[in-house]
Amino acid sequence: MARKDIRTISIFCAACRSLLYKYRKGGRGGLVKCLEDRIVDDRTAGDLKCPRCGQEFARFKMMQGQRAHKIIQGKVFTKGMSRK
Template identity: 55%
Template sequence: MAKPNKKGPKRTVQISCAKCKTQLFKYRKGGKGALVKCFIERILEDHTIKACHCPGCDQEFARETMIRGTPAYKMIGGKVHMK
């Protein structure tokens, strides 16, 4: 399978914790659908201290995985909010 485009999309979104509203990432998202995965190379600003855990409430919001040979975070449904 093809790897994701390194340059990536132009649109940026703010990703925050659904429970405590703490900002987690600023991310270059492609497409208009729901946030299912975040490729690590597309994250512009990372506000987390421990990978995949919210710095505010320490809730796990994603799992580290490899998607199409590229490291990514697979989001757990309902744990994050995107705007």
């Protein structure tokens, strides 16, 4: 059964405000990890650093048997996450 609460959010670098990802997020909680198969538009070089300022914003992790990007809190901000 498909989840109805999946939406596309934009993830930006907190230091220079450049777009890093467009990501299909599920659930109502905060952004903790990004599963690689849900990243729609990746603007990084794949090294988990901002392409403009070079700041590291995440780390590679294995979560739920899949490769994921574990977000370093405070390094990114999001748009498109409605909190109800």
